[in-house]
Amino acid sequence: MEPGTHDLRVLIGRQRLCDVLFEGLGAFMLLMSLFILAALFINLAIEGLARLQPDFFLDFPSRRAGQAGILSAWVGSVLVMLVTAAAALPVGVAAGIWLEEYAPKNWLTDVVEINVTNLAGVPSIIYGLLALGLLVHQFRLGESILTAGLTLGMMILPVVIVSTREAIRAVPQTIREAAYGLGASRWRVTRDHVLPYSVAGILTGVIIGLSRAIGETAPIITIGALTFIAFLPPAPVSAVPPFINFEWLSSPFTVLPIQMFNWISRPDPAFQSNAAAAGLVLVILTLFMNAMAIWLRYRARKRIKW
Amino acid sequence: MVRHFHIDNPTMKNDSSTAGVHIPSARAIESVGAGGFRSDLLRSTSKSSAIKAEVRGLDFHYGGFRALKDVSMQVQANEVTALIGPSGCGKSTFLRCFNRMHDLYPGSRYDGEIRLYPDDVNLLAPDIDPVETRIRIGMVFQKPNPFPKSIFENVAYGLRITGEKRRQVIHEKVEKALRDAALWDEVKDRLHQPATSLSGGQQQRLCIARTLATEPEIVLFDEPTSALDPIATASIEELIIELKERVTILIVTHNMQQAGRVSRYTAFMYLGELVEFGETSRIFTRPAKRETENYITGRFG
Ligand SMILES: Nc1ncnc2c1ncn2[C@@H]1O[C@H](COP(=O)(O)OP(=O)(O)OP(=O)(O)O)[C@@H](O)[C@H]1O
Ligand SMILES: [Mg+2]
Numbered sequence: 001m002e003p004g005t006h007d008l009r010v011l012i013g014r015q016r017l018c019d020v021l022f023e024g025l026g027a028f029m030l031l032m033s034l035f036i037l038a039a040l041f042i043n044l045a046i047e048g049l050a051r052l053q054p055d056f057f058l059d060f061p062s063r064r065a066g067q068a069g070i071l072s073a074w075v076g077s078v079l080v081m082l083v084t085a086a087a088a089l090p091v092g093v094a095a096g097i098w099l100e101e102y103a104p105k106n107w108l109t110d111v112v113e114i115n116v117t118n119l120a121g122v123p124s125i126i127y128g129l130l131a132l133g134l135l136v137h138q139f140r141l142g143e144s145i146l147t148a149g150l151t152l153g154m155m156i157l158p159v160v161i162v163s164t165r166e167a168i169r170a171v172p173q174t175i176r177e178a179a180y181g182l183g184a185s186r187w188r189v190t191r192d193h194v195l196p197y198s199v200a201g202i203l204t205g206v207i208i209g210l211s212r213a214i215g216e217t218a219p220i221i222t223i224g225a226l227t228f229i230a231f232l233p234p235a236p237v238s239a240v241p242p243f244i245n246f247e248w249l250s251s252p253f254t255v256l257p258i259q260m261f262n263w264i265s266r267p268d269p270a271f272q273s274n275a276a277a278a279g280l281v282l283v284i285l286t287l288f289m290n291a292m293a294i295w296l297r298y299r300a301r302k303r304i305k306w
Numbered sequence: 307m308v309r310h311f312h313i314d315n316p317t318m319k320n321d322s323s324t325a326g327v328h329i330p331s332a333r334a335i336e337s338v339g340a341g342g343f344r345s346d347l348l349r350s351t352s353k354s355s356a357i358k359a360e361v362r363g364l365d366f367h368y369g370g371f372r373a374l375k376d377v378s379m380q381v382q383a384n385e386v387t388a389l390i391g392p393s394g395c396g397k398s399t400f401l402r403c404f405n406r407m408h409d410l411y412p413g414s415r416y417d418g419e420i421r422l423y424p425d426d427v428n429l430l431a432p433d434i435d436p437v438e439t440r441i442r443i444g445m446v447f448q449k450p451n452p453f454p455k456s457i458f459e460n461v462a463y464g465l466r467i468t469g470e471k472r473r474q475v476i477h478e479k480v481e482k483a484l485r486d487a488a489l490w491d492e493v494k495d496r497l498h499q500p501a502t503s504l505s506g507g508q509q510q511r512l513c514i515a516r517t518l519a520t521e522p523e524i525v526l527f528d529e530p531t532s533a534l535d536p537i538a539t540a541s542i543e544e545l546i547i548e549l550k551e552r553v554t555i556l557i558v559t560h561n562m563q564q565a566g567r568v569s570r571y572t573a574f575m576y577l578g579e580l581v582e583f584g585e586t587s588r589i590f591t592r593p594a595k596r597e598t599e600n601y602i603t604g605r606f607g
Pocket of ligand 1: 368371373391392393394395396397398399400
């Protein structure tokens, strides 16, 4: 045996030990966080599962815990999410495309980029304050579904922009050059190639943004959402012409997390199980949205190969 | 230092009506042994020939870096012109000037002219729309880069951007392009399958078909076979030789044998300069410059 081989073995052995230690630590941390998540979920389920009857989704809130439901809350959440998506999707995607495909690379666009990334870290209540001043008082949009949707839309805009840019950047430059090489204009390259190939990534970003927005409470309270609503906004679609109306946009509303908040703050323990049930609905909704995002990404990866 | 390279006939330089100018009969062509020049490529010297493009004093800058230095040469219509030279000498840069590919990236600057005949327009002039140039001058890239769409849509795409809407015409032209690219028989039953399901060699022929569909006047090939096996390479080379009947071809290659097999003219570039330009047979047997000789004999560096 040559001198030195032994030292080498010791060194390799030590590194292998580090490997094993780190692997163990990582696995432990992962299990811990999964365990905490599971514990939270199980806790909610134990307390709230019994309340998850059809009536719970079809009843308005009530002073009697047993008869209270989340009808106005989930309808409000759905409508607010509609407005949020409708506001954030076009603006965010357009901004992402512009930054990635069109913007000249200079200090001005650098500043814009840095700010977009920073905006993602701004506390959500700041968006609420901004919306209160701008949308409620300045533009007089009231404490409405429109205001809430626009507020949350602003809040998730950075997520949409960043994920749009990432999805676009994943389109190989060789594909762009192939299209340009055939005589496609910038707009054609974007429309025919860049957007279709990155649509799954963009939607993933939008869904993740929405799943964050659906649980937001602070900015919605800031703009003055009500905590007790026993009526539904006017229906967006109807059987008589013109079939679609937008009155619901200016309607007062409540959303799931606010309904939860309202129930939690009541002394009667029966309301606590209502809150747990509403929380369960919220968690399941969020998990469902995230699953959809994962599925979209998976399908795109299978469908589009370079 | 200004170097101008002309093919035997310096008088055509400023002649705007160059179409149909005859090249004086070429010198006797040495027979070449193992390298295997296609003698039939060089035999038809009495055939009337014209200049398709003329590069005059072309300089190109990537930001502050001067990648092409005063390049001047002529490209013969319906011939294959090969660009050879060590890695980084500017072959791709030169090729990509022809279809203004550099316009996509900030900080690039062209000086000089590339005149396209018979129109006699300067491709690099600011008032020339690069989009139009790219329709007239197609490009095939080093790595096959089909769109992640169907085989049919890949070939049809060029037609769609040129505004062709008639389905019948699109079908006919797609079939013709695929036949020209010697791919039709292999894909005619699977036109609507994804292009990425093809093999590498088939993908490259698909990219050639995609480029041919809009009937460009010049096709630029940037090392089209470097990612392919010898059999796929041979089929692409055969294709290039057939294509020159209809289009003018510029091809970058690292493979001397390939340059010998497919091209009639060869340009040797080194450090952004055009060192030597002439008939392939002459460049490979009697190079005039020391650098050229070192490069083609493999004694480079
Ligand atoms: N985008 C760029 N920005 C700056 N310099 C570049 C860029 N692309 C190429 N260059 C430089 O320009 C010179 C020529 O590059 P080019 O790609 O044309 O070489 P090439 O002859 O095609 O080489 P290869 O045979 O390796 O493909 C090289 O020195 C390279 O470093
Ligand atoms: Mg190159």
